[in-house]
Amino acid sequence: MIERVPPAALFISGALVVPFVKGWYRQVLVVALPLLGFMNLLSMPVDTRLTIPFLDFEIVPLRVDRLSLLFGYIFHLITFIAVIYMYRMAETVEYVAGFIYAGAALGATFAGDLFTFFVFWELLTIGSVLLIWARKTREAQAAGFRYLMVHVFGGLVLLAGIVLYIGESGSLEFGRIGLGSVATYLIFLGIGINCAWPVLHSWLTDAYPAATIGGTIFLSAFTTKTAVYALARAFPGTEALVWIGVTMAAFPIFYAVIENDLRRVLAYSLINQVGFMVVGIGIGTELSINGAAAHAFNDVLFKALLFMSVGAVMHRTGTAKATQLGGLYKSMPWTALFCIVGAASISAFPLFSGFVSKSMVMEAAAQGHLTAVWLVLLFASAGVFHHAGIKIPFFAFFGHDAGHRVKEAPFSMLVAMGITALLCVFIGSFPEYLYRILPFPVEYEPYTLSHVLSQTELLFFSALAFTLLLLSGLYPAEIESLNVDSDWFYRKGARVFYRIADKGFNGLNALAERSLVNGLVPLLARLVTNLPVQSAVVFMSVLWRISGLRPDERLVEEKRIRKAFGTGTFSIGVFSLSLAFSVGLLFLFIR
Amino acid sequence: MKKHLFDRPRNVQRLLRSFYGFLILLLLVDVLVVKHGYFPWEEATAFYAVFGFVACVVLVLLAKYVLRPLVMRREDYYD
Structure with missing residues (x-):
């Protein structure tokens, strides 16, 4: 018997069994898989390594260290939450695609060699595109196809880089690579496409809002976070990442302000949050890498919570367009509450999860005297509150009453959102539990009087700006329209x-x-x-x-x-x- | 039809008033507390308040008057 089961193997074999199991058995299976996987993960000591000799190389399908464990935990957690959310709503293909996708993310995360990493990297694309196509609309079909083209291209770039790199270094080891030769630049770019770097990002804002309601929860968690993990593994301290990350944090907020589709607003804010992580990896100190990893962990949760609440609204009303929504706090109060918790978490309010991780990256930038970087990140912090923190809850649940008189979200959705909301508040209130599982020892204290006061001031005066702009009529009205982005090309x-x-x-x-x-x-x-x-x-x-x-x-x-x-x-x-x-x-x- | 919380203008007024009240309180605390930061301007009075307000106004106005005219198209633009 194999002593250690690679997490990916469990998920992917589970995905293949799901179609043959019906009714209650299936529900039990899909909930049991992430739980079993999590226990399997807990039983693995740090620095576990499973190696298989292959020709002159060594294949390492399982390499457990603190960095891969952290991403492993959150990937299991979000799969668990997503299957509860999708209960009775998802079709077979969504479960199969979801588990293949999650398994691929786990496979890439625990891969110790570049070959294994690449195989799972490609599998990510397959799982995710199925979740887009599962929506079965013409729009989803076309967006999925564009998504596939971009990722196939990205995969080829990565493959070319890996082949050249193995030729240069003579080793398959997936460790620190750093920028140097053409090979390393190709790997860097290949990962960057999945990370939604500026100009290379539009596959995300194009396709995520087209996916199924449950599928978006998976999508928001895996592709970009796996890319963040890969950057943290292979390119920590690469200066280019600081500037790439700063751009990612800043430009999407402008688009988010004028976007009408709330799921697309969330897609833009996803890029904005990944920007903070990329900056953290680029700075490359222990504090900043910790910050990037912690923020990735938190982002998976609060971004999923926001996508789940908008998804619940979509499930009930049939639309996610701000122009057709409003006043839903009357009929969906719990969903509204959970959405506000997600909004407070992404905006980094004290006692909510974003507060304890985003500030680590900001602090690292300040310690490194990166004044411009720090100022842009502060601008992005105010901006994210503006578009994700206020705009999403306000236009969906408050604002102009669009007259929807629907039922509250299904119980399973409320349970999934409730668990996630509790986790967001728990991590925000007791950050030491998260800090304990970060890659490096943490000496950071988020709850100083200065920090709490300055962050509260920043957010509340951003809210004042929103209020005054809205009352004065200067705030841009939501318009049923489409905003051209780099996918135009x-x-x-x-x-x-x-x-x-x-x-x-x-x-x-x-x-x-x-x-x-x-x-x-x-x-x-x-x-x-x-x-x-x-x-x-x-x-x-x-x-x-x-x-x-x-x-x-x-x-x-x-x-x-x-x-x-x-x-x-x-x-x-x-x-x-x-x-x-x-x-x-x-x-x-x-x- | 059932009247909900924010259907009554009085409740909206109450919410806004307590919001403005809290802002004033924040500014008072800001003056009293000695702050620490890495940059000199972080210690200036109400730096974060002013930054947050100005940043959001600039963000919205740029998005509305610069970005939107550049990128906005009809919904069927790509069809």
Whole structure:
């Protein structure tokens, strides 16, 4: 018996069993899988390593250290929460895809070598795209296809990098890589595509709002966080990441302010939060890596909570558009409450989870005297409160009453949201439990008077800005519209390319048809058909002239010859003579 | 039809008033407490309050008057 079961193996084999189990047994199975996995994880001591020799290399399907354990815990936790949330609502494909996806994230997290890492990295794409397609709308189908194209491209970039890197270093080990050769840049970029770096990000905001209600919970947790893990593993302290992260934290908040689809608002704020993590990894001190890891842990929870509450609204009202929502606190009070807890957590209110992790990254930036970075992150902190903290709860549950009189969210959804909300408050109030499982020892204290006061001031005066802008009518009204982002380049750009190809190649085609098919070929055919008869007529008319035939007699003779050629009825001598003549002509031309 | 909490303008007024009251309280505490920070401006009076307010106003106005005219299209733009 294998002593250690790799977490991915448990989830993926579970995913393959799910379709064959029905009813209550299935419910028990999907809830039991993450629980069993979690116990399996708890039984693994730090620094466990499972190795399999393969040719000249060593495959390491299981490498347990503090960094991979932290991501392992949260991935199990969120799978558990998601299956409760999806109870009775999810279709078979969502469970299968969800467990493959979660298993892939766990596989990549616990991979000790680049080969295993790559295999699971690709599996992430497969699991996630199924969750998008499971929505079964045309929009989801198209968005899923674009999503797939981007990730297949990203996977190829990563693969090219890995192959080159193995050639250079001679080792499969998945450890610190750092930027240096072309190979390392390719790996960096390949991970960056999954991490939703600026300009490479639009697969996320395009596809996540198109997925199924339950699927979005999985999506918000795994792809970007696995990428964050991979960056923390391979590129800690890479300065480029600081600037990439700062951009990620800042630009999506502008889009989030004017976006109408609340799930897309959350997708933008997801990028904004991952920005904080990327900055933390880029700074590369123990405090900042701890901050990035802790924030990833918290973000999985509060972002899932927000997606779950908007998902519940969508489940009941059929829409997630701000223009069609409002006043739902009347009919969905519990969902409203849980949404507010998620909003307070992502905004980093004292006593909520974001407060104890985001500030670690800010503190690390300040310690490193990165003034500009610190100022932009502070701006992003105010901004995230503005668009995720206030906008989501306000437009969905308060604001203008859209007149929906629906039932409260199903009980299973409330349970899942309740557990998540409790965890957010628990971590925010007792951060030492989270700090204990971070990669490095923590000496950070979030609850100083200065910190509590300054953060409260920042948030409440941001709220004042929102209030005054809204009361004065300056706040941009929600409009049913679409905002162009960098996916324009492959959505419209692809169309421009298509048009060029259409006009160019089809034009060439038409020209070829006109000149070759309709012009040259019939000409040749006529020539070949007429050559013998024409040459016979020319040849014979010379003879007729010599023999002194009158023009009208010549005309009769010519008609006879043409008729003979047309019907194939003429004396053999004339035929062979004219044939010999035309072959002779052809021979002359061809030579 | 049942009247809900914020259907009554009086309740909205109450909420707003207590919100403004809390803001004033925060500023009072800010003046009294000695703050610590890595940057000199962190110790200035009400730095975070002013920053938060200005940041959000700038954010909203830029998004509304600069970004939206640039990127907003009809919902069927890609169809």
